[in-house]
């Protein structure tokens with residue numbers, strides 16, 4: 588699925604998010620012997636993947652490095668990285684709220700730096716990866732980063748880094764909002780009388796089916812919604828509640844605004 592995997596992949600941190608990325612890459616044919624994971628716990632990651640607890644003396648040639656720990660750990664990690672011989676071909680950062688300029692200030696001069704904002708469905712190849720880089724990153728590194736993200740789902744470049752927190756609020760945090768929606772759909776049906784477990788099952792299957800249909804239909808979700816909501820029918824009556832005063836859009840605008848603003852606040856504090 589990827590024409591040319593990095594010669595060597597070095598992952599700093601491999602928890603919930605980076606772990607999903609790695610598991611998809613391995614499923615798509617990445618050779619586990621070409622991967623090293625650094626994690627303080629030393630917990631195994633996947634068969635054949637080397638796990639270390641401290642930085643090595645040197646990076647192997649052709650190393651692509653993924654920063655996959657928490658953003659507040661970046662300063663310490665950068666100090667450790669500076670002691671390692673051999674410069675990675677590129678640094679891919681999934682750290683939320685850490686700007687390219689902040690990364691550049693702490694990483695080796697002239698480094699190729701690509702920010703990626705993935706979301707957890709990358710583990711099943713249906714994630715979203717938003718990418719951003721600055722003008723100092725070489726074209727070959729941009730292409731290599733994009734090629735690496737492609738097996739994870741939709742990979743899109745964001746032209747304006749100022750929008751990265753908004754993109755994070757949408758697609759990075761989005762799965763959690765969808766999980767809440769699925770729960771809420773089931774809870775609502777349970778409150779109206781359906782057995783709780785059955786309501787939860789039906790809600791989950793409905794969201795799965797509807798999102799698959801939305802992806803495959805070739806028409807906008809707005810059109811699909813109107814098509815199944817004939818005037819005077821049940822669906823239309825329910826949708827009138829969601830549409831009244833654009834209350835759903837207003838709620839989601841506030842949700843994304845809160846998440847985006849928190850990202851900006853974290854970046855200022857970093």
Ligand SMILES: NC(=O)c1ccc[n+]([C@@H]2O[C@H](COP(=O)([O-])OP(=O)(O)OC[C@H]3O[C@@H](n4cnc5c(N)ncnc54)[C@H](OP(=O)(O)O)[C@@H]3O)[C@@H](O)[C@H]2O)c1
Nearest residue numbers: 600601602603604626627628655656657658681682683705
């Ligand atoms: N979760 C999401 O949905 C999501 C979405 C987009 C981006 N992100 C970004 O992904 C990054 C990781 O988030 P997460 O949710 O995956 O966190 P996590 O599950 O807590 O994973 C953090 C990883 O960092 C490792 N680590 C801890 N201290 C370290 C150190 N000093 N040096 C090197 N590695 C260290 C941990 O090691 P152990 O495994 O040994 O504990 C763990 O593997 C964050 O920067 C976040 O902004 C997350």
